[in-house]
Amino acid sequence: MRVLMLSTPVATHFTPMVPLAWALRVAGHEVLVAGQPDVTAAAQRAGLCTSTVGDAFDAVGFLSIRYPEGKRPLQVTGRPSVDTMAEHSKVWAVHADIHLDAYLGLARSWRPDLIVSEQYECAGPVVAAVLGIPAVTHRWAVDPLGEPTRRAAEELLTGTCRKLGLPALPVPDRILDPCPPSLQVPEAEPGTPIQYVPFNGSADLPGWVSEPRTTTHRMCVSLGTATLALNGLPLLRAIISAFDGLDDVEALVTVEPRFHDALGPVPRQVRFVDPTPLDLFLHTCDAMLHHGGAGTTLAAIRAGLPQVVLPQVLSMFATGDALASAGAGVVLADPSEQDDPAAVREAMRKLLADPGYRAAAVGLREEMAGMPGPVEVVAELEALAVKGG
Amino acid sequence: MRVLIASTPVTTHFTPMVPLALALRAAGHEVLVLGQPEIADAANGAGLSAIPVGDRFHALELLRGGLPEGVRPIQAGTGDRVAELTSAAQVWRNHASHLLHDYLDVAASWRPDLMVSERMEFTGPVIAAVRGIPVVRHRWGVDPWDGRPLKFAGAFLEPACQRLGLPGYPEDTVLLDPCPPELQVPGAAPGLPIRPTSFNGAGELPDWALEPGSARRVCVCLGRQTLALNGIGLLRAIVAAFDGLSDVEAVITAEPEHQRELGDLPENVRFVDPTPLDLILGSCAAVVHHGGANTNMAATVFGLPQLVLPQIQDQFAAAERVAATGAGLAVETAGRQDDPAVLRENLRALLDDPRHVEAAAGLRLSTTKMPAPAEVVTDLEKLVLR
Numbered sequence: 001m002r003v004l005m006l007s008t009p010v011a012t013h014f015t016p017m018v019p020l021a022w023a024l025r026v027a028g029h030e031v032l033v034a035g036q037p038d039v040t041a042a043a044q045r046a047g048l049c050t051s052t053v054g055d056a057f058d059a060v061g062f063l064s065i066r067y068p069e070g071k072r073p074l075q076v077t078g079r080p081s082v083d084t085m086a087e088h089s090k091v092w093a094v095h096a097d098i099h100l101d102a103y104l105g106l107a108r109s110w111r112p113d114l115i116v117s118e119q120y121e122c123a124g125p126v127v128a129a130v131l132g133i134p135a136v137t138h139r140w141a142v143d144p145l146g147e148p149t150r151r152a153a154e155e156l157l158t159g160t161c162r163k164l165g166l167p168a169l170p171v172p173d174r175i176l177d178p179c180p181p182s183l184q185v186p187e188a189e190p191g192t193p194i195q196y197v198p199f200n201g202s203a204d205l206p207g208w209v210s211e212p213r214t215t216t217h218r219m220c221v222s223l224g225t226a227t228l229a230l231n232g233l234p235l236l237r238a239i240i241s242a243f244d245g246l247d248d249v250e251a252l253v254t255v256e257p258r259f260h261d262a263l264g265p266v267p268r269q270v271r272f273v274d275p276t277p278l279d280l281f282l283h284t285c286d287a288m289l290h291h292g293g294a295g296t297t298l299a300a301i302r303a304g305l306p307q308v309v310l311p312q313v314l315s316m317f318a319t320g321d322a323l324a325s326a327g328a329g330v331v332l333a334d335p336s337e338q339d340d341p342a343a344v345r346e347a348m349r350k351l352l353a354d355p356g357y358r359a360a361a362v363g364l365r366e367e368m369a370g371m372p373g374p375v376e377v378v379a380e381l382e383a384l385a386v387k388g389g
Numbered sequence: 390m391r392v393l394i395a396s397t398p399v400t401t402h403f404t405p406m407v408p409l410a411l412a413l414r415a416a417g418h419e420v421l422v423l424g425q426p427e428i429a430d431a432a433n434g435a436g437l438s439a440i441p442v443g444d445r446f447h448a449l450e451l452l453r454g455g456l457p458e459g460v461r462p463i464q465a466g467t468g469d470r471v472a473e474l475t476s477a478a479q480v481w482r483n484h485a486s487h488l489l490h491d492y493l494d495v496a497a498s499w500r501p502d503l504m505v506s507e508r509m510e511f512t513g514p515v516i517a518a519v520r521g522i523p524v525v526r527h528r529w530g531v532d533p534w535d536g537r538p539l540k541f542a543g544a545f546l547e548p549a550c551q552r553l554g555l556p557g558y559p560e561d562t563v564l565l566d567p568c569p570p571e572l573q574v575p576g577a578a579p580g581l582p583i584r585p586t587s588f589n590g591a592g593e594l595p596d597w598a599l600e601p602g603s604a605r606r607v608c609v610c611l612g613r614q615t616l617a618l619n620g621i622g623l624l625r626a627i628v629a630a631f632d633g634l635s636d637v638e639a640v641i642t643a644e645p646e647h648q649r650e651l652g653d654l655p656e657n658v659r660f661v662d663p664t665p666l667d668l669i670l671g672s673c674a675a676v677v678h679h680g681g682a683n684t685n686m687a688a689t690v691f692g693l694p695q696l697v698l699p700q701i702q703d704q705f706a707a708a709e710r711v712a713a714t715g716a717g718l719a720v721e722t723a724g725r726q727d728d729p730a731v732l733r734e735n736l737r738a739l740l741d742d743p744r745h746v747e748a749a750a751g752l753r754l755s756t757t758k759m760p761a762p763a764e765v766v767t768d769l770e771k772l773v774l775r
Binding site: 022043047051210279373374 | 419
C-alpha cells in the first residue's frame with residue numbers, strides 16, 4: 001500500500017514517526033513524506049522519499065522574535081494554561097489551511113491508501129476524508145494537547161471542510177501512542193500503543209562513548225534542539241554550576257561547539273560533547289537532566305534512567321508531572337528555581353540518593369517493552385487500509 | 390541485540406543490506422555500520438549510525454584509472470568472466486587483511502551480538518569467530534561468486550586467522566539471499582530468502598513521475614559507475630535507439646555532468662537527475678539497465694521487464710539470468726550494445742512480447758512469497774539467543 005506521512009514544519013515533530021516509516025518500507029509498502037522543507041529535509045536524513053510543499057518555516061527563528069534579549073519563553077509566558085496551549089495550536093491549524101490544497105493535489109495524484117499525521121498536523125484527516133481513505137494520528141509522547149489542538153483545528157478549518165463537502169472536521173480512525181499508558185494524561189483519548197523505538201538522527205559513533213566512566217554517577221544533560229537557541233544559555237549555565245559540589249557525578253552535556261565560549265569555564269567534572277543521537281550513548285549514563293521534550297523523555301525511559309525535568313513550554317509540564325507522579329523523576333517547574341544552581345543541585349542530589357527513582361524508571365522501561373512494536377502496528381494499519389476510511 | 394553491519398567501501402555493495410538494517414532498528418535493536426567513510430556517509434543517508442574506519446577508498450577512481458581513454462570495462466576486459474570475478478574478489482580479500490585489526494578493535498569495544506557482511510566483505514566471519522558470535526552473509530542479488538572466485542579468499546586469510554587463534558577462515562553462519570530462487574544462478578549455494586525491498590536512498594518525488602504520460606515510459610538507469618567509467622558512448626547508443634520509437638518515452642537518470650555531454654535529445658527522451666528508483670518505477674513499463682544488483686532487484690520488485698546491458702563483473706550473470714527467466718533480454722557484447730539498431734530491436738521485443746511482461750510479473754509474485762525482513766529479524770534473534 002501507499003502511505004502518505006504529514007507533519008507540521010518542525011523536524012522533531014516528524015522524527016517520532018520514522019521507525020513506523022521504516023517498518024512500513026521493509027514490509028514492502030511505499031512511504032512518501034510530504035511537508036515543508038523543514039520536514040522533508042529531516043525525512044531525507046532518515047533515508048525516506050519526500051514531496052516538498054510550501055516554504056521553510058524555521059520554527060526557532062519564528063519563535064525567537066518574540067522573546068526579548070536574554071529571556072527564555074518560560075520566563076516571559078510562565079507555565080501555560082490549557083487556553084494558552086489552544087492558542088499555540090492555532091499556528092498549526094493555520095498552516096494546515098494554507099497547505100491543504102497542495103496536499104490534496106498531491107494525494108489525488110499519488111493516491112495513497114492511508115495517511116499518517118503527527119499529533120499537531122491537521123490536514124491529514126481532512127485530505128483522507130476527501131479521498132475516502134483512513135487517517136491515523138501519531139502522538140509524540142505525553143499529550144495534554146489533543147483536546148486544545150482539536151478545538152483550534154475545528155475553529156479554523158470547519159469552513160474549509162464544508163467547502164470540500166465534509167460535514168465537519170473529520171476524526172482520525174486511529175491514534176498511535178508511544179507513551180507508556182501509565183504516563184499518559186488521563187484526559188487523552190485512548191490510543192493504539194506503539195512501542196517507542198529511538199530515532200534521534202544518525203551520526204558517527206563518537207570515541208568518547210567507549211571510554212570507561214571514572215565517577216560513580218554520570219548524568220546526561222540535554223536540553224533539546226530549540227531550548228538553547230531560545231535564550232537558553234543562562235539556564236544551561238545555572239545547570240552547569242549546579243554540578244559544582246556534587247561529589248562523584250560527571251555531567252555529560254550535549255551542546256553545539258558554537259555555544260562553548262558563551263558558557264564560560266566549567267567545573268572539573270562537567271564535560272561538553274557535540275549533540276549526539278541519544279541512543280548511541282545513554283546506556284553509559286545512570287541519570288538524565290532535560291527539558292521534558294517528547295523524544296528526549298522517551299529515550300531516557302527506554303534507557304531506564306531516573307530524570308530531573310526542567311520544563312520550558314507546552315507539553316513539557318505535563319511530561320514532568322507524569323514522571324514525578326510515577327516516581328521516576330524530580331521536576332523543577334518554576335523558572336527561578338531552574339535558574340538557581342542550589343535548587344538544581346538539590347534536585348539532582350535527591351534523584352541520585354534515592355534508588356526509588358531508578359526503580360520506577362526501570363518499571364516504565366518494562367512497560368514500554370511490553371508494547372507492540374512498529375512491525376505489529378504495520379499489520380494493523382494494513383487491515384485498516386483494506387477496510388477503507 | 391547489537392548488530393554490526395560491515396561493507397566494503399563501495400556504496401552499492403552496502404545498500405542491499407539497508408532493508409535488513411531498518412528492519413532490525415524497527416524491531417528495537419541497535420545497529421551500527423562499519424566501513425570506510427563512503428560507507429559511513431551512505432549509512433547516515435539511510436538514517437543509520439556508523440563507525441568510520443580508515444580513509445576514503447575512491448573505488449570509482451581506482452576502476453577508471455585502469456581504463457584507456459574512451460574505453461569502457463566491457464571493451465577492455467578479456468572476456469574471461471570467471472577470471473574477472475576472481476580478480477575482483479581478490480581485491481576485497483586483500484583489502485580485508487588491511488582493515489581486519491582496526492575492525493577487531495571496534496568489535497572489542499562495541500561488543501556486537503551479531504555480524505552482518507555483504508558478499509565481498511571478508512572480515513565479518515573473522516570478527517564474528519573472534520567474538521564468538523554468529524555471522525550473516527548478505528548477497529547483493531544474482532550471485533556468480535560461489536566457487537572459484539571465492540575459493541581463494543579464505544585461503545589467503547587463513548594465516549591471519551591462525552594468528553588470532555582460529556583453526557582456519559571461518560564459515561558463514563547464515564547466507565541471506567534477496568534474489569528470488571528462479572532468478573538466482575543455478576548451482577549457487579542455497580541461502581535463506583529475504584524479500585527484496587527497493588532502497589535507493591532518499592530523494593524528492595519529481596512532478597513528472599505523477600503524470601501518467603501518453604506513451605509507454607521506459608526508465609533507463611545505468612547505476613552509479615557505468616557512465617563515469619567511459620560509458621558515454623553506450624549512453625549515446627541508447628538515446629539513439631529511442632529515436633523513432635513513436636509510442637515510447639525514455640526517462641534517463643544521469644548526473645548533470647553526463648547529461649551535458651550528450652547535447653540535444655530526441656523528442657521522446659528526457660534526462661532526470663539521479664532519483665530513487667522507487668519514485669520512478671511505478672509509472673514505467675520497462676527498465677533498461679547495466680545489470681547492477683540494486684537496479685536489477687528494484688526492477689524485479691516492481692515487476693518490470695528488463696533490458697540488461699552488462700559492463701563488469703556480476704552484471705553479466707544478472708543479464709543471463711534475466712534473459713533465462715524470460716523476464717527480459719540481454720545484450721552482452723560491446724559491439725551490439727553500441728549499435729542503436731540492435732538496442733531498438735530489443736526494446737521493441739521487450740515492450741511488445743507479452744511473455745516478458747508475464748515473466749516479470751511472475752518474478753515479482755515470487756518475491757512477495759519470500760519472508761519479509763521483519764521475519765528474518767525474528768530468525769536472527771533466535772540464532773543469537775542460541
